[in-house]
Amino acid sequence: MTDNRVRTALHWLLGGWMLLVIVAAFFWAPSAVGFKGESSRIVFFHVPQAWVAVLAFCVNLVASLRYLRTRDPLDDARAAAAARLGLVFSLLATVTGSIFANVMWNSFWNWDPREVSIAILLLVYAAYFALREAVPDEERRASLSAAYAILAFVTMPFLVFVVPRIYWSLHPDTIIGATGKLKLQMESRMLQTLFGSLVGFTGLFVWLYTLDVRLARVRLARREREEA
Amino acid sequence: MRASTLLSESLAVLGKELTAELRSRVALNAIGLFGLTTLIAVAYQIGPYQIQEQDRPYLLSALLWIILFFAATSGLSRVFVKEEDAHTAKTLRLAARPLAVFAGKYLFNLILLSALFSLIVPLYCALMSYRVRGVAGLAVVLAAGAVALASTSTIVAAIIARASGSTTLFAILSVPLVLPLLVMLIQGTRAAAASAELAAVLPALQGIVSLGGAVLTVSVYLFPVVWHD
């Protein structure tokens, strides 16, 4: 099967790429000026994790919208798979951010707007799964959780864009700030490592996501066979 | 073709809610008592004099919304949960258009919230000596807050009624949706207390109205799915 061979090749590529990112993050990229010790290196993992958490949220939205149109159980499985990864990565981003905050500012939690945003994202994912747990009927579970995902997506922008602007933020301005210009003055090796890591983590997301969806597809197909 | 109009159906649902509520008073009692209890606990233990002058604008606006929000949480989910508990949901589902059900229930929750606000807010201001300079500003913030809170809680109530129907699940699902709204409401209240200018509440008001409007619009599309599946 060529399909499988391509897949295997992609796995090795992803593994190699991630290894490269890790090595680059610790040895190749210099540590940033103005940060305590080597603490700035966490950015190479923290930022991509937060990015994947947001990406998963968007994939979840698209799958949820599709489910309500197609009523295909596989679309529900897609939404759930994205949300599962979103939960893991938003947890990782929260924890890594917290560790960094403790090193830099001697406090795990500072009520920084972006900290609050990721924590809320975490809450949304947790609520999403609490809802799924509470509904035994599969068709109803799928449409209720899709509805909730869409509702949560509509309120998120208010959190990310409306609330934070009113506060002062500890975070450096986003890579591409509100003005659309490159705000963060990073050393080029740091920038390359960060972008490499973003690509790697996105690949990791795609791999885990397709794995989960393929598993769901197999389960659905088996049930179809059993019922037929 | 249906002979009834959407408006008359919505009003029929609202009328039914009001009649049933006036006879049982379950939601009114839950919300009113919860609100009064927390208000009295806060007023008795903190009162106007336990807060430093420089902290007053921050603490007083936040405390007010904590009282209002938790009182509302205790009663607003009932609109749909009671239909499922009493097995009237299916009867209603078969007889009414989903949009009419949503509109009727939304208006009912809006009335409940307005009743709660008009009971608790004046009492709170009196008991905590909360001097609000912009009374008009506060009224506008409260009105917008009622509209927005009613929309999030009505659609979340519809979702949880079709799940387990527990108040815990209502809280879990509401918190991430309502948190930005609560932050903006507290900011708006603080702004109204500090300034007599109506313009002072405008930044918060924009956020509250657009969030409430967005949730309401999306709910209109999502509700039929939630209600029927």
Place this chain on the structure above:
Amino acid sequence: MEAISVEFTKVGKRFGARAVLAAVSGTLRPGEVLVVAGPNGAGKSTLLNILAGVLRPSRGGVAYRRGDEEVPRREWFENLGMASPDMAVYEELSAIENLRFFGRLRGHALADGALAELLETLGLPVREHHRAVGTYSSGMKQRVKLAQAALHAPAVLLLDEPSSNLDAAGHEAVAALVARFRARAAVAVATNDPREIAWGDARLDLAL
């Protein structure tokens, strides 16, 4: 009111890992009573709920047809009357208020006199009409529920255990109701009562 037939093909429903209904097919024809029989747990109520459109089948489909033309799903409910054990009317309202409310929703507002007459044919005496339903016995509630189903003279009538909680007189009243609807509507009755099974022009037996 035009006659509607309800066709269901290979309808199946699964709750979690448990299959409740497996590939059931049949048709509800106007002027006919379809009796759905079978032991408890065989899926009688599930089938009726799927026919009504309040439950989504895991597989298979249901179609409402008016002549050759298919009735869109959003118009099913207005052509449908249903009474089942998992339905109830509002306990805070009186029988008349309940019927007035459901009549208003369906755009089929009847005068109070007509509503009282409907309740009386189902065996609920006039003196009870203005008491809150919460104070009724379960048999009286069942009569209000049946009145709610018949109120708007629907083209499709689905009755799930219509005589539950009813005495002999109540059973007679249900028989008269079914006879009245048989003439012009498609009726389905889910039951295990031998007297009710006898009403059927067609019969569908569900097995566990």
